Amino acid sequence: MTRSSHQLWRFHGGLKLESNKAISTQSPIVKARLPKRLVIPVQQHIGEAGALLVKKGDKVLKGQVITQSNEYVSAPVHASSSGTVIDIDEYPAPHPSGLNTLCVVIETDGEDKWVELQPTNYVKTKSPAELRQLIRKAGIVGLGGAAFPTAVKVNPGPQAHIETLIINGAECEPYISCDDMLMREYATELISGCGIIQYMVSATHCLIAVEDNKPEAVKAIQTVISEQALHTIEVVSIPTIYPTGGEKQLIKVLTQKEVPSDGFPSDIGLLVQNVGTAVAVHKAVVLGEPLISRIVTVTGEGVKQPQNMEVLIGTSMSELIEQSGGYHDDACKLIMGGPMMGFTLQTDHLPIIKGCNCLLVENKPEETPATMPCIRCGACASVCPAQLLPQQLFWMASSKNFEQVQDYHLFDCIECGCCAQVCPSQIPLVQYYRFAKTEIWSQERDRIKSDHARVRHDFKQARIELEKKERAEKLRKKKELLEKKKIAEAAAKNDTPETEVDPKKVAIEAAMKRVQDKKAAKQTNNTSSDE
C-alpha cells in the first residue's frame, strides 16, 4: 500500500548513509518544559530583521508579536510564552559565525497565557493574498533548516503557474527524525496545511515525498488521505539516498525536471515546502497561532535519551539536553542540524531558533586523519548531486582562482558534503567551497562599496559644479535687479503720463533692454539717455 505508483527518477551521485534515525524515534514527541527564561533572537530567518515592538519591562503574552518589518523578505518573531521582557541585548545565537545577535529575553510567568487568537474556520472564504498575510503575520519560515520566509515563497508572482505542490518529508540527513515524528503524529494537520498551500497557489496536485526508510510516516499520511478521500494529494515513497531532501534533487526525483541554475522551482511550475512548514501554515491559518514552537530532534551517541521534543523558540539547548537525560561522559561535539550539513556549536547555552531541526551530540573521539594531497581519483565527482567537478573546484579554490571557480559553477554547490565524505585524501572539500564563496561575496561587496564611493565622488563633483553655476546665476540676477531699479528710477524722473503703464510692458521693455545690454555690455550706463 505504501508503494506508490508514481514514477520516480534518479539524481546524479548521492550516498547511501547509515540513517541512525531509529535511536530517536522510540518514544512519541515530548513537550519540553516551560523554561524560566526565553532568549528570542530578532533575526531567525533569511532577510531583514524586524524592528522591536517591545521594550525592557514590558509584559508580553504568548504569541504576541515582538518585532515587525516593512521589508518584503522578512518575518516577525513572537513571544513564545507569557512573561516580562527583562532584557534586550546582544546574546550568543546558534550561527556558524558564533557571533552575538540582538535578542529579546523574556522571563516567563508560568501562566503561558495566549494573546487573543483569530482562527479561520473556512479557509476558502479568504483570498490567497489574505492567507499570505496570515502566514506572514505568523512569522512562518521554512522549517527544513533554510528559514526562508514562507509568505514570500508561496507568492511566486502572477506569471508563475504552479502545477504541483511538493511537500518535502524526505528528511535525508542521518540522525534527524523531527519530520518523521511530525508526519506520524500530525498527519491530519499536515494534510490540512498542504490543502491550504495548494489552494493558495492553485496547484493541481500535491505530492508528499517521504524517504522509504520512514514507512510509519507514509502510512499515517496515507490513512488521513484515504479517510478524507482526497484525490489531489498523494504520498510518494522515494528511495533513501542522501541528499534527496535537497529541493532540486527532490524535484528531479519526482518530476525528472531540473530547476534552472539561475531560476526557481516556480519557473518550472513547482513549489516545494517542508512538512513542518505545512503544519505551521495549518496552525497559523486554522488556529491563528503564530510560529512559536517547533519539533527538535535531540539525538546522537553522546546524549543519554535521544528523543524528539516540541520546543518553544528561545528555549536554551542546555535544557533540552538535560531533559533528554544529559550528556554521556564522552560527549565531545554538539552539532546543530545533521551530521552532513550541520555546524558545530561551542556551547549549549544557546537558544533554539526557528531553523533548528536537530541537536546532534557526537561522542566519537574523532581522530582527525592527516589530509593527503588530492590524487584526482574522481570519487567526489561521482557522488556530486550538482554534477560538478569537486576536485577541480578544490584546486581553483585553494589557488584562489575565484574567477575560474565560478566558471565551474561553484555557486551551484549545495554544500551537501558528499564529496568530502568519500574523499580518500580526507580533504575537507566543503570548507574550501565555503571559503571561496565567502571570498567572492566579500569581493563583490567591496566592489559595490567602491562603486558606491565612486558614484558619491562623482555626485560631489557635480554638486560643486552646480553650486558654482548657481552662484553665477545669483550674481546675474542681482545685477538684473539693479538694472530694473535703475529703469524704474529713470521712469520716475521722466514723469510722463505713461508712468502708470502696464507693468507687463515695462517688463518687456526691460527684457529688451537686457538683450541690448548684453549686445553692448559696456554701454549699459547710456540706456536711460537713449530713451
Add this chain to the structure above:
Amino acid sequence: MQFKTASSPHIPQQNNVQGLMFKVLLAMVPGTIAMIVFFGWGVLINIILASVVALSAEALMLWIRKRPIKPYITDGSAILTACLLVLALPQLAPWWLTMIGTLFAIIVAKHLYGGLGFNPFNPAMVGYVVVIISFPKEMTQWVPPLLEGYTHLTFTETLNIIFGGDLPLAYTWDAITMATPLDTVKTQLGLELSINEIENHKEYGGIFGSVGGFGWEWVNGLFLATGCYLAVKGIIDWRIPAGLIAALLVLSNTFALYDYASFAPPTFHLFSGGIMLAAFFIATDPVTAATTTKGRWLYGAGIGVFIFIIRTWGAYPDGIAFAVILMNMAAPLLDYYTMPRAFGHSWTEFPHHHKADDDEQ
C-alpha cells in the same frame, strides 16, 4: 560545557589513500607470483631492490622538501611505483638499471613535480622510458618462460647475474635470455614471415603458448581477474581498462581481418606483454589519468590506440609506457573538453564555450 568545532560533514570518512594503494598492491600479488613462477627469481629480486630504493628515495625527497615523512612514506605509492616498474623490466635487468629507473621515477617524475598528486606523468612509466631509451641492450635481458628445452636459473645464479653482472661459467647470454613473444613477432614479421609461420616455428614457436605467449597468458589472465575485482569494488575506474581493451581489440581485430598474415590476432595483443597490468594497474593511476567519465573512456582508448600503433609500426617491441605518457599529456585537455553538464545548466553554457565567446569579442 565547551565543545570542539569542526567543518561539516561530521561522519568519519571511510576511504583513505593508504587503503586504496594497499588494495591495489594486494591485487597485484597473484599476477606477480605467476611472473615469478614462469620467469624466475629475477622478478622477486628486482621488486625487493626497487622497493628499497624507492622508499629510500621517497624518504630522502620528503626530508629535503620538508614534508612530513611518516604519512607519505606509509601511503604505499612509492612501493606501487617500484612494483609497476619492475614488472615492466626484463627479469635479468642489472641492479643499476633497476635503480636508475626507480630513482628517476621517484625523484624526477614524482617529487620534482611536487610529489603525490602533483605529477603529470606516471612515474613508473617515466622510469621505464628512461632506461629503455638509455640502455636498450640490457633491456633485452628477458628470460625464457618455464618451458622444456630452455635454461632456468637458480636463485643464487639470478642474484649473481643481477648484482655481479657476470654469467655463471656454463652459460652464455644467448642461452639464458630470449626475446619475448612480442619482440619475436616484430622481428620475424620484418623478415617477411607470416604470423602463422612465426607461431608454429620449430625453434621458438613454443613460447607463443595458446593465445598470447606461454606464461604471459597466465600473468595477464590473473591481472585481468584481480583488476576486474578492483573495478567492481570501485577502487579503480572501470572505464579506463574498458576503453583501453576495447580500442586495442577493435584495432587489432580490424587489421587482423584485413591481413591475418601480417597482423597478430587480437587475442595475442590482449594477452601478451603487460597489457592487463597496463590496463588495470598502470593506466588507472588516478593522478595522471583523466578524471571525467567521458574523459576516462577516451583516455583508456587513447592508450589502446597508441599501444597498437607502437607495437605494430614503432621501433619498440611494446609501447605501453609511451602510450601512457602520451595520454598523460592529453589528460588535462580531455578533462577540459569532457566536462559534465552541471545540474540545472544547459550544454551550451560551458566554461570553454564562454571562453570561445569572449575570444570572438
